[in-house]
Amino acid sequence: MKHIYFTPGPSQLFPEVTGYMKQAIRDDICSISHRSKAFQEIAHTCQNNLRKLLMIPPSFPVFFLSSSLESMERIIQNTVEARSFHLVNGAFAHAWHRAATGLGKDATAHIFEAGTIPDTQNMQVPKGTELICITQNETSNGTSIPLKKIYELKKRYPRIPIVLDVVSSAPYPKIDFKKIDGIFFSVQKGFGIPAGLGVLAVCDTLVQKSIELRKKQKRIESYHDFESLLKKEAVFQTPETPNVLDIYLLSKVTTLMLEKGISVIRKETKQKEKILSSFFSKSTLGELSIKNKEARSQTVIVVNIHENKASHLIDALRKKGLVVGSGYKECKETQIRIANFPQHTVGDMYKLINALKIFEKKIGD
Amino acid sequence: MKHIYFTPGPSQLFPEVTGYMKQAIRDDICSISHRSKAFQEIAHTCQNNLRKLLMIPPSFPVFFLSSSLESMERIIQNTVEARSFHLVNGAFAHAWHRAATGLGKDATAHIFEAGTIPDTQNMQVPKGTELICITQNETSNGTSIPLKKIYELKKRYPRIPIVLDVVSSAPYPKIDFKKIDGIFFSVQKGFGIPAGLGVLAVCDTLVQKSIELRKKQKRIESYHDFESLLKKEAVFQTPETPNVLDIYLLSKVTTLMLEKGISVIRKETKQKEKILSSFFSKSTLGELSIKNKEARSQTVIVVNIHENKASHLIDALRKKGLVVGSGYKECKETQIRIANFPQHTVGDMYKLINALKIFEKKIGD
Numbered sequence: 024m025k026h027i028y029f030t031p032g033p034s035q036l037f038p039e040v041t042g043y044m045k046q047a048i049r050d051d052i053c054s055i056s057h058r059s060k061a062f063q064e065i066a067h068t069c070q071n072n073l074r075k076l077l078m079i080p081p082s083f084p085v086f087f088l089s090s091s092l093e094s095m096e097r098i099i100q101n102t103v104e105a106r107s108f109h110l111v112n113g114a115f116a117h118a119w120h121r122a123a124t125g126l127g128k129d130a131t132a133h134i135f136e137a138g139t140i141p142d143t144q145n146m147q148v149p150k151g152t153e154l155i156c157i158t159q160n161e162t163s164n165g166t167s168i169p170l171k172k173i174y175e176l177k178k179r180y181p182r183i184p185i186v187l188d189v190v191s192s193a194p195y196p197k198i199d200f201k202k203i204d205g206i207f208f209s210v211q212k213g214f215g216i217p218a219g220l221g222v223l224a225v226c227d228t229l230v231q232k233s234i235e236l237r238k239k240q241k242r243i244e245s246y247h248d249f250e251s252l253l254k255k256e257a258v259f260q261t262p263e264t265p266n267v268l269d270i271y272l273l274s275k276v277t278t279l280m281l282e283k284g285i286s287v288i289r290k291e292t293k294q295k296e297k298i299l300s301s302f303f304s305k306s307t308l309g310e311l312s313i314k315n316k317e318a319r320s321q322t323v324i325v326v327n328i329h330e331n332k333a334s335h336l337i338d339a340l341r342k343k344g345l346v347v348g349s350g351y352k353e354c355k356e357t358q359i360r361i362a363n364f365p366q367h368t369v370g371d372m373y374k375l376i377n378a379l380k381i382f383e384k385k386i387g388d
Numbered sequence: 389m390k391h392i393y394f395t396p397g398p399s400q401l402f403p404e405v406t407g408y409m410k411q412a413i414r415d416d417i418c419s420i421s422h423r424s425k426a427f428q429e430i431a432h433t434c435q436n437n438l439r440k441l442l443m444i445p446p447s448f449p450v451f452f453l454s455s456s457l458e459s460m461e462r463i464i465q466n467t468v469e470a471r472s473f474h475l476v477n478g479a480f481a482h483a484w485h486r487a488a489t490g491l492g493k494d495a496t497a498h499i500f501e502a503g504t505i506p507d508t509q510n511m512q513v514p515k516g517t518e519l520i521c522i523t524q525n526e527t528s529n530g531t532s533i534p535l536k537k538i539y540e541l542k543k544r545y546p547r548i549p550i551v552l553d554v555v556s557s558a559p560y561p562k563i564d565f566k567k568i569d570g571i572f573f574s575v576q577k578g579f580g581i582p583a584g585l586g587v588l589a590v591c592d593t594l595v596q597k598s599i600e601l602r603k604k605q606k607r608i609e610s611y612h613d614f615e616s617l618l619k620k621e622a623v624f625q626t627p628e629t630p631n632v633l634d635i636y637l638l639s640k641v642t643t644l645m646l647e648k649g650i651s652v653i654r655k656e657t658k659q660k661e662k663i664l665s666s667f668f669s670k671s672t673l674g675e676l677s678i679k680n681k682e683a684r685s686q687t688v689i690v691v692n693i694h695e696n697k698a699s700h701l702i703d704a705l706r707k708k709g710l711v712v713g714s715g716y717k718e719c720k721e722t723q724i725r726i727a728n729f730p731q732h733t734v735g736d737m738y739k740l741i742n743a744l745k746i747f748e749k750k751i752g753d
Contacts, residue, residue, distance in 0.1 A: 026416055033418060033421065035419055036419060044409055053405075053582035054393040055398065056398065056713075057583070089458070090628035090629060090630075093612075095611075096611065121609075122610075122611065125608055211418075218422070218630065218631060218632050219584050219585070219631030220584070243490055244486075245490055262457060263454075263455035263457040264455060264576060264583045265455070265584065266582075266631060268583075269631075346419075
């Protein structure tokens, strides 16, 4: 039986990916040189598409890295001499904070509860902070920070760059790059292609900061420092032999997304989220974990399952060909996580709801 | 027209890879969780196969990284506090040396000529050297260092770990892991699968060194430090979401290699190299760049093309569906590079020779 993966990443692939892979094989995409014109054209298309789709300005180079954990590390390594500030409400925000402390930085974590909205209006960012790190969409617990709250912080601290982890929300959030200095994401979530590629876009000021730190000998030099990355990005290449297949697949999937239109994708995302949240607002199986709608992720929906029956429910759904994610770590038995990515159709969501209804009925009997 | 890629990497894929990719799609390999049992089984098979194929002992963890440039950086970062020693005779050895200086290490480069064998019998390794870095097979110019010369160095300096770059020679060299402390390679060369995965195997002593440096606060902490990698390697996982597809494909290709037998692969490699070297020993097109047979790579054959006609020859071969590599950087017009990897058959080599003969005749007319 063919399954549908509603897992928060790796997740369902776009159905077109199979065909793209076959085309890649036919066209020798995995054998061409990463220094060839053919590769440069693919990388160029991919970057251009990402720019159009997410409205990334020309002043933001678009770097290809290998994962979002790498992006977290490289951002700190390249742009923070001493002090970073982190909004932390879950495991992935914590990972970014740990990346900073691991690199020896004085990293302040502003801890806030899952499901709540941080009070950016009154938040005190420590003096000397060089970078504000915000996990816009926390994959582990389904909390999302509204962009307007982040912009509020930017308004209060216009000189401190803000970089967003949009790993499990992109391409959904409509980001204003005048108010945000960088974003990163991976491709195995909302872009529906195989894992093994991270994308990082940062403003020119952050690249300049990286150069400044190198000149002051305040950072290491690396094949993946922003200078090395920029040198190659300018000619649509990467310092190392990259995951060429994924860059190719991403160029194809973003073409598909542009054809559909990002506004349609966003509208459908909201529609599908509504289908899910309506169901769980009156289900006997469980309830939405994030009560505050403003703080609830549109792309990773976390549900508290009654009577610790999460794994039971997951197994039952899997038997019907529907794979939902388990709760993160300690929430394995009490929660499920449902991804609502562009590759998931409205029809997929109804299939899931129907299966949930059957299960609900069985429990009720 | 379907091409055969004799490029030194990315290169020809194993013909079976197309089928494996289709199977990966059918079996949802790109959607499964990297924390699932299904993934662990794939990673376990992959590691086991690599151990069997290359005779990697159990005391060497096998890490999955994203590229060989990353491997170079991580090895230095994890095991060198102050001083490394590098045998340098080409661009990739130079890149490793630069990785060390970029990380602020006192890195001594022992420079030797392409095509020569370093005098390991009399070589003076500086006092305090913590790691010897050797590019066993230099992809840029086709020089290979005989393993016995490397073992000589180990005999003279038994306490200094030696790590080998076998990026473009693996799985060909039969390494004695009693005399070598680590190796790394990428998969888009002699393993014939798409780029985007690096493999690094290091002895336990180097992992211990990494722990010691962390305790002394002499290195950064990272999601890809040896401790974090080891913690996950022990349960057949990786710290980040890895290139799952490539790990799957590598498990399949190594199964194929084991079925064929590594001794057969090595025998065929020698046979194919002989076909090439015999041809160029009496061709009017050009001559082998590395004259000393002992220093000549079996897997990357570099040929000096007469009258700067390299790109002319490359174009002519491409029209016949045969893609050979250009010379590296400044040698673009004067050299070609021909990969002789396990995925290249004896028949492929004869096809190449026949095309070269036609070109030779045309030039002669």
